[in-house]
Amino acid sequence: MAQALRRIEIDFVDLFLWLFRTAIIILVIWGTVAKVFFGVGTEYSTAAWIDFTIAGIAQGSLYALIALGYTLVYGVLFMINFAHGEFFMSGTMTATVFVAIPLASAGYLDSNPFMSMLAIMLTAMLVSVGIALLTERVAYRPLRRAPRLVPLITAIGASFFWQYFFRGLYGSAVVPFPNIPIFSGTIEIFGLEILRTRLVVMAASIIMLVGLYFFVMRSKTGKAIRAVAEDKDVAALMGVNVDRTIAITFAVGAAMAGAAGILYGLMFGQTHFFMGFVPGIKAFTAAVLGGIGSIPGAALGGLFLGVIEAVGPPLFLEGLGIPGAHQLKDVIAFTMLVLVLIFRPQGIIGERLAEKKA
Amino acid sequence: MSLLEVSDVHAYYGNIHALKGVSLNVNEGEIVTLIGANGAGKTTTLRSISGLMRPRVGWIKFSGDDLAQFKAHELVRRGVAMVPEGRGIFARLTVAENLDMGAYHRSDRSNIKKEMDRVFELFPRLRERRGQVAGTLSGGEQQMLATGRALMSRPKLLLMDEPSMGLAPILVETIFDIIKEINANGTTILLVEQNAHMALQIAHRGYVLQTGEIVLSDSAEALQANAMVQKAYLGIE
């Protein structure tokens, strides 16, 4: 009897999920068709569509850089490091306050933009790495043998801790990231007007993504990271210092986040103690989308999310007649997160990583 | 002095008392086998030796050094390598990358290359599949890979946990022939087996482990002739 009831219940859930998914697919198609064939909402020029796409790619490459941190740590510890957004914020704010702003007031930012950018970026990366190593050592390593929920909750605690720590340090006001003239304005490429910041962000992201991929696939340390991800005991038998390799994994992810933070500052012109929260969750979404644990997955997931966030609102949301559609891009991101978690937890291109340890 | 001395080791999993005072020793150049039924504590013994577990009581010495002072990852440098239970290959790394991991603590590239060639001579199948992801290998090939990977560190002592597990009889013969060859080339071996029949054929000496205790120890011939061993482990009535 109880058995029979249970079956019916599950069927209702399945039915509901199926309806949910179908409704969303229909809405997206409906909106797109309405927009493309019936011109609902604002009419955009081809150049505008290209601009949306490029904005999406630039934003998406930032998501990708941040997503790497989630994916690398998940790969070795099967843990979602919810404090990763704070690694991103801490380096960015510190480098902005102590390097970027002083350099700007000294005029050095204008006279030596590339060297300055390098110094700002390296500072951000170093601080992010430091915060990450501290968090790993103090908050996560002692919990290595605890049930999986424990480090997850600790990560949320660490996230709050760092947010309010840096709020205490730098205040709760927005700290503007200085404008660097050579990186502002637009540049014409193939007859397209492209914002220079976007170009810088895309180029820097691609270099770092490719560099990281080769580091993980080719270097000895990268091999150790992959070995630890598969089997910590056997990796130790091979002579790998597992604790140190896990710390390196955190450090690499945090370095990418720190660099992404400066690119974020360059693109949006501001930093804030809460700036890690939304990009952190978006990047987590990107990592899940691409299949958490997979490096190419994080890159593709980030780009995909960035583009759909930028193109989705003017396309299908406006097509559905929703007013102020561009303000709803977060809704798209989180709807995608929910959809992927329910229907394809291994991600779009991901392998079923979680199965082994879950 | 023995190469490996295990003295009165007690090991626990929480409250489960898995090893109740295990003592054994392995001399340089020997193949010593530790036989016992499923759950007797064979794997626990090897995990204690390799530092993956710490004995609560007792000590383990390798080349005269107490191993309690070393972490698991510091042992391979001192000359201890293990072929873990269930092979423990890195399924998503290639065959060559798995072998590289075996030489992880070394940085002399040219010697590593030589070592890999030696492993490929021992296991020609691995050479053919060097670029292949290890998870796609057959069970026998995975066992060869796990053994080759352990040899990459040029160990003085090789710990092997049930290398015959899950292999077809012909492959078991091959693996045991290779174990003999590895030993003839100068590597001391502690071989854990449920397959007492095969293990006692190649070993010099053996220990019988029952529910965490050593109940017998003798030369391999004497164990083969022992009535209790014949009945319990060799299936001879």
Ligand SMILES: Nc1ncnc2c1ncn2[C@@H]1O[C@H](COP(=O)(O)OP(=O)(O)O)[C@@H](O)[C@H]1O
């Ligand atoms: N991870 C573990 N947690 C709890 N008990 C364990 C664990 N591993 C092994 N044991 C117990 O310890 C005893 C010895 O196990 P093991 O050393 O694996 O035996 P063998 O390798 O001889 O089959 C068994 O009773 C087993 O149930």
Ligand SMILES: [Mg+2]
């Ligand atoms: Mg066992």
